Amino acid sequence: MTAKRHSRRRLLRWVGGWLGLAGMTAPFAIAAQGALPRIRRGREDPQPVEVPLADVPPGEMLQVEWRGKPIFVRHRTAAEIARERAVPVASLRDPETDQARTRRPEWVVVEGICTHGGCIPNGPLGDFGGWYCLCHGSQFDTAGRVRAGPARENLKIPPHEFVSELVLRVGP
Numbered sequence: 001m002t003a004k005r006h007s008r009r010r011l012l013r014w015v016g017g018w019l020g021l022a023g024m025t026a027p028f029a030i031a032a033q034g035a036l037p038r039i040r041r042g043r044e045d046p047q048p049v050e051v052p053l054a055d056v057p058p059g060e061m062l063q064v065e066w067r068g069k070p071i072f073v074r075h076r077t078a079a080e081i082a083r084e085r086a087v088p089v090a091s092l093r094d095p096e097t098d099q100a101r102t103r104r105p106e107w108v109v110v111e112g113i114c115t116h117g118g119c120i121p122n123g124p125l126g127d128f129g130g131w132y133c134l135c136h137g138s139q140f141d142t143a144g145r146v147r148a149g150p151a152r153e154n155l156k157i158p159p160h161e162f163v164s165e166l167v168l169r170v171g172p
């Protein structure tokens, strides 16, 4: 056998080994992705989204989609607002006041994408009453500030404004 044929056979064996390994692990990778919701990129409708707020009582949340991203719109209770405003900002991992994160104290508008690895957190859930990310356990308070787990940053705030008392517009 020539050196060239020998190296070609080794190359084919190597490629075959990797293909086999990929075939064995693919079902597990697909299952894991299906079990934990992650954000899908690509559907980016540039239009702003108008969100009616009349049917969202205090303590409840609405989820809408803007530019392919889940947006959480949380109607906070007076107790939740008071609790978040009493948190010493210096104790936070990503220090931001509640006031800086809200245009109106009773409404919190955040992107529903965990800042650790891009999963969609669940809420209201967790030790801080906000959102809990099942992927690796990051927790966010009702202002979307990270309070526990591996995430280092608060949930992002999308551009938004209140066009009337009970209508929110998400988007520039």
Ligand code: FES
Residues within 6 Å of the ligand: 114, 115, 116, 117, 118, 119, 133, 134, 135, 136, 137, 138, 149, 150, 151
């Ligand atoms: S992706 Fe949310 S904690 Fe890791």
